[in-house]
Amino acid sequence: MKNEIEKLKTLFERDIKKVKTMNELNDLRINYLGKKSKIQEFSTMMRDLSVEEKKECGRLMNEFKTYVEVEITNLRKELEAKELEEKLSNEKIDVTLPSTKINVGSVHPITKMINEVEDIFISMGYDVVEGPEVERDLYNFEMLNLPKGHPARDTQDSFYITEDTLLRTQTSPVQVRTMLANIEKTPIRIICPGKTYRKDNDDATHSHEFHQIEGLVVDENISMADLKGTLEVFAKKIFGEKREIRFRPSHFPFTEPSIEVDVSCFNCNGKGCNICKGTGWIEILGAGMVHPNVLNMCGYDSNKFTGFAFGIGPERMAMLKYGINDIRNFYINDKRFLEEFDKVEKVSYESK
Numbered sequence: 001m002k003n004e005i006e007k008l009k010t011l012f013e014r015d016i017k018k019v020k021t022m023n024e025l026n027d028l029r030i031n032y033l034g035k036k037s038k039i040q041e042f043s044t045m046m047r048d049l050s051v052e053e054k055k056e057c058g059r060l061m062n063e064f065k066t067y068v069e070v071e072i073t074n075l076r077k078e079l080e081a082k083e084l085e086e087k088l089s090n091e092k093i094d095v096t097l098p099s100t101k102i103n104v105g106s107v108h109p110i111t112k113m114i115n116e117v118e119d120i121f122i123s124m125g126y127d128v129v130e131g132p133e134v135e136r137d138l139y140n141f142e143m144l145n146l147p148k149g150h151p152a153r154d155t156q157d158s159f160y161i162t163e164d165t166l167l168r169t170q171t172s173p174v175q176v177r178t179m180l181a182n183i184e185k186t187p188i189r190i191i192c193p194g195k196t197y198r199k200d201n202d203d204a205t206h207s208h209e210f211h212q213i214e215g216l217v218v219d220e221n222i223s224m225a226d227l228k229g230t231l232e233v234f235a236k237k238i239f240g241e242k243r244e245i246r247f248r249p250s251h252f253p254f255t256e257p258s259i260e261v262d263v264s265c266f267n268c269n270g271k272g273c274n275i276c277k278g279t280g281w282i283e284i285l286g287a288g289m290v291h292p293n294v295l296n297m298c299g300y301d302s303n304k305f306t307g308f309a310f311g312i313g314p315e316r317m318a319m320l321k322y323g324i325n326d327i328r329n330f331y332i333n334d335k336r337f338l339e340e341f342d343k344v345e346k347v348s349y350e351s352k
């Protein structure tokens with residue numbers, strides 16, 4: 001019996017060396033201490049021994065059991081530590097690794113420009129309104145004093161959808177819509193930013209799709225002086241306090257008189273450079289006093305009411321500001337181009 005226990009111990013010592021995992025360790029424990037283990041068999045066999053032998057064997061068996069338990073507990077601790085170490089090293093995070101770049105969108109430079117213009121006019125008490133891009137010929141041309149067959153229609157080559165509907169060539173029809181919708185014929189002060197379309201061949205300065213920001217003020221006793229004051233405030237806010245503006249006579253069918261507005265060059269301060277083509281002035285928008293015909297057609301008595309209107313090109317403003325020489329950049333949507341503008345907080349001309 002004593003020998004048997006010695007043999008069992010040798011066997012155990014051999015087996016425990018092969019154990020690599022927790023599962024194997026559990027199996028080992030069951031094999032050596034479980035109900036069907038050799039040691040249990042010995043307990044049964046002990047019944048036939050003498051009292052002296054029983055004592056001796058009992059002690060040896062208990063020693064063996066304790067030995068096995070201690071060995072197993074030690075190995076369990078070792079395996080647990082090893083498992084933890086493996087887990088930690090597998091789940092290790094290297095905080096020095098470069099992170100994955102998260103791409104967030106940026107506000108389009110044209111939207112930025114429009115937002116800034118909106119802010120300026122909102123601060124002067126204007127409402128921002130919108131109109132449809134698919135427009136009636138009636139509003140896009142006829143009620144703007146451009147009857148069918150008017151030669152000026154040719155300057156705005158249009159995408160017609162039906163004989164009487166087209167993609168608007170300008171945001172000016174929103175003037176008509178706003179005046180018509182104002183049943184009480186109360187004063188109006190609005191700007192309307194939006195997309196416009198013309199059948200132009202795309203090149204560096206033309207795009208078949210572009211933007212305009214329309215402005216309209218209608219009230220009693222509105223004069224050219226109000227127009228000039230308003231546009232001066234606008235020009236200074238956007239191009240810098242030291243900028244001056246000048247009016248040049250022009251022609252638009254829906255305004256009389258019509259003007260084109262220049263701002264003194266923000267790059268050379270009027271001395272002449274390549275941005276202002278040596279003139280010291282840069283054209284920024286078209287404007288004028290609302291034509292009495294337009295007022296009357298829209299239900300405003302032109303004997304009582306006068307008004308002014310203007311049309312701003314945000315693409316042109318952004319191109320000047322950033323020195324962009326091809327309008328198509330705004331529509332190609334190359335992320336490398338668009339991301340550049342994310343760094344610019346606000347589109348604003350430095351006052352020089």
Ligand code: DAH
Nearest residue numbers: 170172286287288309310311
């Ligand atoms: N609609 C004109 C265009 O597209 C721009 C314009 C000029 C708008 C004068 C106006 C204005 O409101 O008064 O060429």
